[in-house]
Amino acid sequence: MPQLTTLFQSMPYGPAPESADAAEAWLDAHEREFDLFINNTWTAPAEGSYLTVSNPARGETLAQAADATAADIDAAVLAARSAYQSWSALSPHQRAGHLYAIARNLQKHARLLAVVESLDNGKPIRESRDIDVPLAARHFYYHAGWAQLMASELRDYQSLGVVGQVIPWNFPLLMLAWKIAPALATGNTVVIKPAPYTPLSALLFAEIIAEAGLPPGVVNIITGGDEAGAALVAHQDLDKVAFTGSTAVGRVIRGATAGSGIKMTLELGGKSPFVVFDDADLDGAIEGLVDAIFFNQGQVCCAGSRLLAQENIADEFLARLKRRMARLRLGDALDKGIDIGAVIDPVQYEMIDRWVQRGISEGADVYQPDCDLPANGCFYPPTLLSNLEAAAAVAQEEIFGPVLVAMSFRTPSEAVELANNTRYGLAASVWSENISLALETARQIKAGSVWINSGNLFDAASGFGGYRESGYGREGGKEGLFAYLRPRWMTRARPQLGEPPSDWGAHTPPAPAKLGVEPSASTGLDRTAKFYIGGAQARPDGNYTRQVISPSGARVGQVGDGNRKDARNAVEAAHKAKNWAYYSPHNRAQILFYIAENLSARAEEFAGRIAAMTETPLDAARSEVAASIDRLFHWAAFADKSGGAVQETTLRGLVVALHEPLGVIGIACPDEAPLLAFLSLVAPAISRGNTVVCIPSPRYPLSATDLYQVFDTSDLPAGVVNIITGDRDHLVKTLVEHDDVDGLWYFGDAEGARQVEARSIHNIKRTWVSYGVKRDWLDPEQGAGAEFLHESIQVKNIWTPTGA
Numbered sequence: 001m002p003q004l005t006t007l008f009q010s011m012p013y014g015p016a017p018e019s020a021d022a023a024e025a026w027l028d029a030h031e032r033e034f035d036l037f038i039n040n041t042w043t044a045p046a047e048g049s050y051l052t053v054s055n056p057a058r059g060e061t062l063a064q065a066a067d068a069t070a071a072d073i074d075a076a077v078l079a080a081r082s083a084y085q086s087w088s089a090l091s092p093h094q095r096a097g098h099l100y101a102i103a104r105n106l107q108k109h110a111r112l113l114a115v116v117e118s119l120d121n122g123k124p125i126r127e128s129r130d131i132d133v134p135l136a137a138r139h140f141y142y143h144a145g146w147a148q149l150m151a152s153e154l155r156d157y158q159s160l161g162v163v164g165q166v167i168p169w170n171f172p173l174l175m176l177a178w179k180i181a182p183a184l185a186t187g188n189t190v191v192i193k194p195a196p197y198t199p200l201s202a203l204l205f206a207e208i209i210a211e212a213g214l215p216p217g218v219v220n221i222i223t224g225g226d227e228a229g230a231a232l233v234a235h236q237d238l239d240k241v242a243f244t245g246s247t248a249v250g251r252v253i254r255g256a257t258a259g260s261g262i263k264m265t266l267e268l269g270g271k272s273p274f275v276v277f278d279d280a281d282l283d284g285a286i287e288g289l290v291d292a293i294f295f296n297q298g299q300v301c302c303a304g305s306r307l308l309a310q311e312n313i314a315d316e317f318l319a320r321l322k323r324r325m326a327r328l329r330l331g332d333a334l335d336k337g338i339d340i341g342a343v344i345d346p347v348q349y350e351m352i353d354r355w356v357q358r359g360i361s362e363g364a365d366v367y368q369p370d371c372d373l374p375a376n377g378c379f380y381p382p383t384l385l386s387n388l389e390a391a392a393a394v395a396q397e398e399i400f401g402p403v404l405v406a407m408s409f410r411t412p413s414e415a416v417e418l419a420n421n422t423r424y425g426l427a428a429s430v431w432s433e434n435i436s437l438a439l440e441t442a443r444q445i446k447a448g449s450v451w452i453n454s455g456n457l458f459d460a461a462s463g464f465g466g467y468r469e470s471g472y473g474r475e476g477g478k479e480g481l482f483a484y485l486r487p488r489w490m491t492r493a494r495p496q497l498g499e500p501p502s503d504w505g506a507h508t509p510p511a512p513a514k515l516g517v518e519p520s521a522s523t524g525l526d527r528t529a530k531f532y533i534g535g536a537q538a539r540p541d542g543n544y545t546r547q548v549i550s551p552s553g554a555r556v557g558q559v560g561d562g563n564r565k566d567a568r569n570a571v572e573a574a575h576k577a578k579n580w581a582y583y584s585p586h587n588r589a590q591i592l593f594y595i596a597e598n599l600s601a602r603a604e605e606f607a608g609r610i611a612a613m614t615e616t617p618l619d620a621a622r623s624e625v626a627a628s629i630d631r632l633f634h635w636a637a638f639a640d641k642s643g644g645a646v647q648e649t650t651l652r653g654l655v656v657a658l659h660e661p662l663g664v665i666g667i668a669c670p671d672e673a674p675l676l677a678f679l680s681l682v683a684p685a686i687s688r689g690n691t692v693v694c695i696p697s698p699r700y701p702l703s704a705t706d707l708y709q710v711f712d713t714s715d716l717p718a719g720v721v722n723i724i725t726g727d728r729d730h731l732v733k734t735l736v737e738h739d740d741v742d743g744l745w746y747f748g749d750a751e752g753a754r755q756v757e758a759r760s761i762h763n764i765k766r767t768w769v770s771y772g773v774k775r776d777w778l779d780p781e782q783g784a785g786a787e788f789l790h791e792s793i794q795v796k797n798i799w800t801p802t803g804a
């Protein structure tokens with residue numbers, strides 16, 4: 001028996017176990033075997049197969065869960081489809097009532113959910129009890145509010161239909177809540193597949209929603225392996241797929257749904273920077289960092305896995321960090337006194353260890369404290385890899401374990417450069433007592449969430465999601481709702497596609513003009529319009545031209561026939577002009593107004609050109625020009641009226657949602673309304689600070705090429721708008737495959753839409769395609785609705801705790 005004085009000196013932790021009795025009893029009540037939850041009924045899997053679910057901390061089997069196959073998924077989608085009719089027809093208040101009941105029932109069963117989650121996942125009970133479960137309940141409360149407000153706040157939108165959702169194992173209940181709550185609030189029904197390692201909290205959730213009175217078929221829970229996930233996302237009767245998981249699987253899913261007309265959001269991996277300036281509160285930053293990288297055993301998509309410490313404090317910071325790491329306690333998930341639990345599975349353990357060995361082979365110094373590891377279970381020690389090059393694989397790739405990579409920087413601009421030296425863009429932490437420096441750094445880092453002097457803060461009122469290869473779409477906040485809605489006027493595109501052509505995007509030679517037909521009498525023009533690149537007119541690299549021919553066969557003019565090199569030159573020019581994003585909104589508005597004014601001075605000439613090219617009556621052409629001027633005014637107006645919002649989260653402090661531009665957007669215009677469609681697409685993009693490479697209507701490009709002088713005389717900076725004429729799909733192929741193009745808007749045919757979506761996967765480019773469905777560009781909703789604004793921006797949430 002140790003002396004009291006010795007105990008006071010060492011202050012050892014005793015065990016503080018949370019009882020697993022209620023969770024064990026719940027498992028026993030199900031005889032430790034779970035079927036599929038379809039139509040609020042436990043349904044045996046068609047092929048009768050089950051997966052083993054085990055406890056990673058103890059290595060013991062917990063239960064068996066059904067392994068769904070395609071027939072089960074058909075049944076679940078059918079159930080969701082039949083439930084959709086009545087669910088979507090409920091009043092907003094009735095749906096709000098259901099979401100509220102779910103939230104209340106989650107709170108009622110909070111302790112059981114937390115224990116089940118920790119048993120299944122290995123995460124410390126402190127985290128599941130204080131973070132995962134309360135945040136899940138909060139998500140349903142928050143979205144109960146949106147359900148209530150649908151009719152007034154989102155009256156121009158409608159639900160999509162049936163949503164297929166696939167989630168990972170690191171936050172099983174929370175990811176489920178992030179997926180299901182916005183889907184239901186907006187009137188959709190759901191089929192969701194939890195990860196094979198961690199289905200239990202989803203199965204308990206199934207019981208909770210049945211108890212809460214959710215109608216049958218509104219939420220269907222399909223357990224199963226990766227094949228079940230693949231079968232779900234390939235189901236043709238879905239209207240939307242929402243995926244959270246690895247970037248590799250995200251790519252596969254984007255490929256599988258390409259061209260289908262199924263809406264898609266991807267929440268993928270990350271390698272988030274944790275930036276510490278020399279004036280930061282270092283002890284605060286150490287605590288923040290421990291939380292950023294060791295929370296949930298580092299199996300967190302937004303883990304602060306790359307420490308960037310300013311050079312003059314880096315040694316001291318690492319020394320303090322090592323001291324802190326040595327005091328971390330690893331142990332059973334149900335022990336309330338532990339900091340780090342078990343990683344999910346031996347497979348994950350080995351993968352983490354392979355990365356650490358790789359770091360060593362790349363020259364890293366490794367620090368692992370000599371902490372007590374439990375004899376059984378998957379416990380990986382907290383690990384620090386330092387002294388590495390920024391290009392080292394361990395500094396670039398997501399490890400998804402308790403492994404921190406440390407580097408240093410000298411100046412704020414070097415910090416930003418290193419922070420952005422990643423293909424991901426999910427989150428970042430910035431530590432400095434200098435608020436201007438911290439905020440400016442936050443603005444410059446390309447990531448969906450930036451936490452100032454804090455980390456890993458989440459709330460339902462603030463959308464979470466990535467830039468670049470971390471995916472697209474947001475979960476939470478008003479911004480997250482749009483993933484589950486479509487404009488009221490729009491119906492779901494169901495493109496009919498054959499086998500994809502092997503030569504899509506190959507250059508098609510220009511069609512020869514009909515012999516004997518003279519240039520259009522109305523304009524008398526027959527000169528070749530060049531490209532518009534970097535604010536100057538440029539000749540086509542290949543020195544070829546295309547005839548512009550009216551419907552009756554008259555030659556109206558000629559334009560350059562662009563090739564890959566022209567497209568790449570235009571992208572380079574658009575990149576050089578990216579400073580446009582930092583022009584004041586007032587400046588951008590002024591320039592758009594000015595373009596409108598200069599177009600209006602030449603309205604008659606533009607109308608004549610449209611009439612000659614398309615052979616529409618002159619009056620209709622005049623209306624198109626007038627609508628184009630109106631549209632320029634519309635987007636000029638929005639240049640300084642959609643900057644973002646202050647999010648009303650649970651944090652005491654300021655959470656600011658910034659509407660940032662995507663960067664460089666490639667735009668392929670339709671043939672209809674050649675001037676109006678061109679300006680309807682270009683104007684919102686540049687109004688919100690993007691630069692563009694635009695391919696005008698291939699058939700009727702001259703209205704766009706006539707704009708060069710209008711742009712020149714309107715103070716539009718060089719490179720903000722670049723125009724290349726020619727074969728649309730040939731040029732689009734280069735743009736979509738170009739790593740430096742951040743978004744691609746395609747208003748061509750259905751096959752082109754499929755190709756654009758399928759080819760966007762290499763850098764997870766955001767795409768917006770029409771699937772060959774034409775819209776009425778004159779209609780203000782179809783030609784200038786809020787959809788255009790959403791497609792022109794990405795939301796960054798900057799979290800700034802306040803308080804004296």
Ligand code: NAD
Pocket residue numbers: 166167168169170171175193194195196224225226227228229230231233244245246247249250252253267268269270300301302398400426464465466470471
């Ligand atoms: P994973 O991609 O291997 O699996 C995720 C889910 O997809 C599982 O349910 C799995 O069964 C399913 N799946 C696998 N192959 C599939 C396929 N071909 N088609 C359809 N479904 C398929 O990821 P994981 O290992 O479970 O989770 C870790 C990853 O999730 C990390 O990369 C992490 O960064 C990411 N993540 C991202 C976020 C976010 O919000 N951005 C949140 C949590 C986790």
